[in-house]
Amino acid sequence: FLMAYFEINITPLRFNSKCITFPEWIALFTLCLAPLIAHVASGAPPISYLTDRRLRWYDHICIYNPTSIIWRYAAITDRRIRAMNWSRQDFAASNAIFWTSNGWDGSEQMTSATAQYCLRYPETTHARPLSLTTLKTVITTLQGVSALMILIGAISGSSMLSGRVGFGVDTIFFPLAILGLLRLCAAAWLTDDYVYQDYGQRTNSTWEMTSQSSQRPVDKDDEINVHESRTGLDPLLVSRFQSAGFRSPGSSWGSRIFRFFFLGILWGVWVLAVFCIAPSIRGGVTTYTTTSFLLSLYYFLFATVTAATFTLFFFRGKTTNTILPCISSTWYRLYTILFTGLMIGLIVIASIETNKTVDGSYSSWEPMEDLGCLDPINWWLLGPSSPIMGFASRKELDEKWLRQDQKSLPVASMNGTNSSAPEKFWLYNFTGYCVELMY
Secondary structure, three states, X not given: OHHHHEEEEEOOOOOOOOOOOHHHHHHHHHHHHHHHHHHHHHHOOOEEEOOOOOOOHHHHHHHOOHHHHHHHHHHHHHHHHHEOOOOHHHHHHHHOEXXXXXXXXXXXXXXXXXXXXXXXXXXXXXXXXOOHHHHHHHHHHHHHHHHHHHHHHHHXXXXXXXXXXXXXXXXXXXXXXXXXXXXXXXXXXXOOOOEEOOXXXXXXXXXXXXXXXXXXXXXXXXXXXXXXXXOOOOHXXXXXXXXXXXOOHHHOHHHHHHHHHHHHHHHHHHHHHHHHHOOOOOOEEEEEOHHHHHHHHHHHHHHHHHHHHHHHHHHOOOOOOOOOOOOOOHHHHHHHHHHHHHHHHHHHHXXXXXXXXXXXXXXXXXXXXXXXXXXXXHOOOOOOOOOOOEEEEOOOOOHHHOOOOOOOEEEEEEOOOOOOXXXXXXXXXXXXXXXXOOO
């Protein structure tokens, strides 16, 4: 029934980018990758190693998955809401991501367990206005707001992108830039102003294991635990801080309200993704370029997995970990690899289909007119005083609205009844182009 009611038409892949010059490609790829780089660089902090077991590549790339980054923003905000007394120790441990002998660990217990390995705590319990973290937030926010304004303009019809389904390569990551606005919920509690000593650095120094009545050297093959201490360091750096603790997600109304609000945003994004990938509810034929269809599929996959995963763990109260609980599962690794592959494929296909339109913007649609890669100086520009062509209006506009040299030209034509009464309309000046060389 659905196939009979809906019909999707995907135009074949065409090489439309033959006329784009090398400097234009540099600018296009800069615009293309800027939202992606800003989102990943600002959302994935440096890894703190508490073991000598190194990361495998498939564990490493999962940290840079946008789903993992958005989870980190949500979990830090939720932890701050549930904190009974937010300290500098809580602030640092909540922003760090730890790699242990058992894999990733961003649980609340790490706040106390890693205290004596922290060489520098943040100066405050919130993000400083003049800091690198705040600068990252500002950049991410500006990119998100810019992309959101273009999207709203396209939907409302007030933007130059209005009515276009196919994006050029410069705008394929605009939806990701909009999702970067979710960083704002945790912006006040994000920081890079901390340092945890890695396992490799500790084993190169003199360490001792302390217990109630005995001491023994640290075995390099053992997992670093909370009873280790280092001689010669400032006591303030190695003394064990005791966190005041956190309320459980199920007992905090603030946490419940926040999770409900956050899920509402994610499912709203999913609805928009459905509207992009599904044909019009009125039926008929919906036409996509190869780029626009893959773009819609790409974000539909992302929105579906993200919203479903967050819903599952939010309802189960798993927000006590700033690292996505399923990050080491096989399915999430496969999802991350598929997501990365689709991203690379999307960039390649969009680069092939992107062409420069007459108004200077970029689109994946095939050009309506083949200008033969002519430079704009070869186009025929009709000046303001030309009476040859213009835009039409059934009513004469107030000439105060026009420039001085843009006068209206009344045009009379016979109406459809072949009567002698002419139908009058007004023609205003128009700047156009010709598609053939004039001799």
